[in-house]
Structure formats: C-alpha cells, structure tokens
Amino acid sequence: MMQNKLPLTIDPIKAAQKKLDYVGYYPAKSVARVESIKSDIECSLSFDYDEQKLCVVTIDAKVTLELICQRCFKPFITEVHVMNKFSPVKSDAQAETLPDYYEPVLINEFGEIDILALLEDEIILSLPIAPVHDSKHCEVSEADMVFGEIPAENEKTNPFAILDSLKNKG
Known part of the structure; x- marks a missing residue:
C-alpha cells in the first residue's frame, strides 16, 4: 500500500503488518538538528517483515546541504x-540480539518510532568529519597542501652555542 504523506512518528509493527510504503518529503523547515539545509528531504519508507519475522524499516532519503570546505x-x-x-527494539538488550545488517531503532512508550528524528540522526552521521570541495572547485588546490615528511634542516644550530661562546670568553 503506497502512502504519500510521510509520518513524523509511526507504529512500525502495524505498518509492517500492512506492508506500508511511503514516498514523499519532509519540509526543510521541519528539520531542527541539521544545519544549513537547502532542500526538503526526499524520502521513501518501507515497512515489512524479514524471513526471521523481524520488523524491518527501510529508509532511503536525499537532502541538499550547504557545508563549509575545510x-x-x-x-x-x-x-x-x-x-x-x-529494526525496532524496546531495549538495549534487545538491540544486542539484532543481526548486524539492521540498525536498532528505539520504540517510544506509545510503540512508535520518530521517523524524522531517525532521519536527522542518519543525516548527521553521514556528514563528513572534514567536508571539502571537489578539488577542481576548491580555491586551495591539492598541490598547495603539504603532506608527508618535513624535510630535515641541514645544519641544526645549537641554541646554547651563544652561551658556549660567552663561557669561552670568560
């Protein structure tokens, strides 16, 4: 069953029983924790059960952001x-038992998951630690950046040489 209006929160168990699919978007203004958002979040959600009878929520989303090149x-x-x-879980202990290919998502006291908060988490987690332009668009070229070893100075001067010369004069 295809739905157009995306839920902010949903009971994943009931949605999986109905095999619900949603396609739509969350308005940029509804996103609180992601900075410099430049588009709505286009999103598809899918609720189902796998062979092990685990409830599975599949999220596929795209958003445009403005980042600062480091x-x-x-x-x-x-x-x-x-x-x-x-896969929705009620506790950390239950999360431990999930197969590795599912991320646990906590169900609240109403048996629901907060889809928008989950999406915000995923977007934040996917951001690069040090965002940079594509080199060809960046004003600082790869060539300007220094990597690797610092060349050794030929003759290190002894910082105490001047004291040595004073001592020898006395």
Missing part, C-alpha cells in the same frame, strides 16, 4: 544520500 573555508552545496535498514 580547505578553503568557502561554502559549497552537496547532496547527502542516506539508506539504511532498521
């Missing part, structure tokens, strides 16, 4: 694409 410190626009499979 080489030249100029802003640049980039698209972030997040795709992941989640």
Whole structure:
C-alpha cells in the first residue's frame, strides 16, 4: 500500500503488518538538528517483515546541504544520500540480539518510532568529519597542501652555542 504523506512518528509493527510504503518529503523547515539545509528531504519508507519475522524499516532519503570546505573555508552545496535498514527494539538488550545488517531503532512508550528524528540522526552521521570541495572547485588546490615528511634542516644550530661562546670568553 503506497502512502504519500510521510509520518513524523509511526507504529512500525502495524505498518509492517500492512506492508506500508511511503514516498514523499519532509519540509526543510521541519528539520531542527541539521544545519544549513537547502532542500526538503526526499524520502521513501518501507515497512515489512524479514524471513526471521523481524520488523524491518527501510529508509532511503536525499537532502541538499550547504557545508563549509575545510580547505578553503568557502561554502559549497552537496547532496547527502542516506539508506539504511532498521529494526525496532524496546531495549538495549534487545538491540544486542539484532543481526548486524539492521540498525536498532528505539520504540517510544506509545510503540512508535520518530521517523524524522531517525532521519536527522542518519543525516548527521553521514556528514563528513572534514567536508571539502571537489578539488577542481576548491580555491586551495591539492598541490598547495603539504603532506608527508618535513624535510630535515641541514645544519641544526645549537641554541646554547651563544652561551658556549660567552663561557669561552670568560
């Protein structure tokens, strides 16, 4: 069953029983924890059960953000694409038992998961630690950056040489 309006929160168990699929978007203004968001979040959600009878929530989302290049410190626009499979859990202990290919997502006291908060988490986690432009668009070229070893100085002068010369005069 295809739905157009994306839920902010949803009961994943009921949604999986109905095999619900959603395609739509979350407005940029509804996103609180992601900075410099430049587009709505296009998103598809899918709820189902796998062979092990585990509830599975599949999220595929795209959003455009403005990041600051850590080489030249100029802003640049980039698209972030997040795709992941989640399985709802009620506790950390239950999360430990999940297969590695599912991320645990905590169910709240109403038996629901907060899809928007989950999406925000995924977007934040997918951001690069040090965002940089594509080299060809960056004002600081790869050639300007120094990597590797610092060349050794030929003759290190002894910082105490002047004291030595004073001592010898006395």
